[in-house]
Amino acid sequence: MEAEGSDERTGGLGPSVADAAVETVQREMTVFARRARASAGRMHPELSLVSYTLLGHLEESGGCRATDLAAHYALDKSTVSRQVAVLEQAGLVGRRPDPDDARVQILELTEAGRSVLARVTVRRRAAFRERLADWSEEDLTRFAGYLVRYNAWPEPGDG
Amino acid sequence: MEAEGSDERTGGLGPSVADAAVETVQREMTVFARRARASAGRMHPELSLVSYTLLGHLEESGGCRATDLAAHYALDKSTVSRQVAVLEQAGLVGRRPDPDDARVQILELTEAGRSVLARVTVRRRAAFRERLADWSEEDLTRFAGYLVRYNAWPEPGDG
DNA sequence: ACCGTGAGTTGTACTCTGCAAGTGTCAAGG
DNA sequence: CCTTGACACTTGCAGAGTACAACTCACGGT
Numbered sequence: 001m002e003a004e005g006s007d008e009r010t011g012g013l014g015p016s017v018a019d020a021a022v023e024t025v026q027r028e029m030t031v032f033a034r035r036a037r038a039s040a041g042r043m044h045p046e047l048s049l050v051s052y053t054l055l056g057h058l059e060e061s062g063g064c065r066a067t068d069l070a071a072h073y074a075l076d077k078s079t080v081s082r083q084v085a086v087l088e089q090a091g092l093v094g095r096r097p098d099p100d101d102a103r104v105q106i107l108e109l110t111e112a113g114r115s116v117l118a119r120v121t122v123r124r125r126a127a128f129r130e131r132l133a134d135w136s137e138e139d140l141t142r143f144a145g146y147l148v149r150y151n152a153w154p155e156p157g158d159g
Numbered sequence: 160m161e162a163e164g165s166d167e168r169t170g171g172l173g174p175s176v177a178d179a180a181v182e183t184v185q186r187e188m189t190v191f192a193r194r195a196r197a198s199a200g201r202m203h204p205e206l207s208l209v210s211y212t213l214l215g216h217l218e219e220s221g222g223c224r225a226t227d228l229a230a231h232y233a234l235d236k237s238t239v240s241r242q243v244a245v246l247e248q249a250g251l252v253g254r255r256p257d258p259d260d261a262r263v264q265i266l267e268l269t270e271a272g273r274s275v276l277a278r279v280t281v282r283r284r285a286a287f288r289e290r291l292a293d294w295s296e297e298d299l300t301r302f303a304g305y306l307v308r309y310n311a312w313p314e315p316g317d318g
Numbered sequence: 319a320c321c322g323t324g325a326g327t328t329g330t331a332c333t334c335t336g337c338a339a340g341t342g343t344c345a346a347g348g
Numbered sequence: 349c350c351t352t353g354a355c356a357c358t359t360g361c362a363g364a365g366t367a368c369a370a371c372t373c374a375c376g377g378t
Contacts, residue, residue, distance in 0.1 A: 019288075021299040026287045027215065028306035029191060030199075031232070034212050035310075036192035037335085038233040050365070053193050056186065067325060073190070074197040076367050081327055083365085103325045103374045125178075128185045131312050139305065140180040146302040147187035151194075153290050196366085209334070226356060235336050240358055242334085262343045262356045 025150075043127055044120045050083055051092075052124075055109060055117045058093060063108040065098075092116055184309075202286060203279045209242055210251075211283075214268060214276045217252060222267040224257075251275055 040049035047055070054069060061068070070080040084107060087093045092113035098104035109117065132140060199208035206214070213228055220227070229239040243266060246252045251272030257263035268276065291299060 018296045018299050019284075021296070021303040022284060022287050022291055024303035025291065025299070025306060026283055028303070028310050030195065030208065030212055030215075031310050032188060032306070033192040033195035033208065034232045034234075036189065040189075041336090048364075049189065049192065053189050056189075065325075074194045075365095077326065078328080078368080079366050081325095085327090101325085101375070105326075124185055125181060128181050129178075131309070132181055132184065135308075137177045137180070140177050140184070142301065143305040143309070144180040144183035144187065146298065146305065147184060147191070149294075150290075150302070151187050151190050200367090207333080224356075234334095236357065237337080237359080238335050240356095244358090260344070260356085264357080 044123055047116060047120045051087060052117070052120055054080075054083055054087065055092060055113055056121075058107055058109050059114065059117055063096075063106050065104050066107060069107070087113070188309075203282055206275060206279050210246060211276070211279060213239075213242055213246065214251060214272055215280075217266055217268050218273065218276060222265050224263050225266060228266070246272070 037049050040052065044052070053073065057069060057072060058064065066080045066084055067077060069075070069084075070077045073080075084093060084095075088095060090112075091110055094108050094110050095105040096108060098106050135143070196208050199211065203211070212232065216228060216231060217223065225239045225243055226236060228234070228243075229236045232239075243252060243254075247254060250269055253267050253269050254264040255267060257265050294302070
């Protein structure tokens, strides 16, 4: 299966080194994905990974539409709709009709949402910091940059 | 909320730069995690992300116990049990009693499993390669290294 | 006013997951 | 040999997350 002539030397990319790296990246990213939920559940039972990310995005963006969330996370709009409904019932997000378009609802964090998010963020950050404690600042920054670059890929519906 | 004195300068880690990087790492990793399933489903409907990772681990490890899988992926043993059952019924993995311990079942890829895994791997790799095409080999290697290092963390209850 | 498109909701079904309880096996002590 | 506790699973149950399809409501152009 690894027989695909691993050094085509196309452009700058290339030899089997890069091939192995790509392989590693996908494997490790996948492992991470598999573990993320479980650890999130253990780390902050009050807020699922999904809820956390949605709240986080709302905070970052300072309010956005459900459709934006769906696009950003490659989720079906129905899924987002339900998730948002839960968060709304929990009093963590509020909806406000868009004055320019009655179809649209602007979603925003409530004060409660902001505070829960803050608490969870602190816990998560502590865990991450511990985990990344022995990383040099340079490595940390570079790693962060790579992740951003990776996720910036505009793939149709993928991440 | 972010008032935790973001530059405690403890040890070598420290200033707000590192703090921001940690923040970014967790956010981006989380985003990735959120998207991974969706993309996996679209990329290879024949094999869910879970199944894929389990098969992958079996191939890497050359056969292991269900408990090992559970530990590695921080999954409940019951979950693994069911997943394995499905994969077995699909003819992708086989079980063999451990000669040394009748409680244990050694899980192994079947030929079919190996071939499906190979096919999916090729597809995944192609997608990843495309995505990572404009990365320099150095960045790629370093990124891969970071991910490995990150995942190597011996999380409690995680593997 | 009519029709295609976009935002969001709801019905339905399925997968993944964990917890708790149960079975069979091993290893150590009586 | 027979308990007792630990380990490797398996099964019953319940809940979360998700997608797809069908529906409503609003927008924009014709």
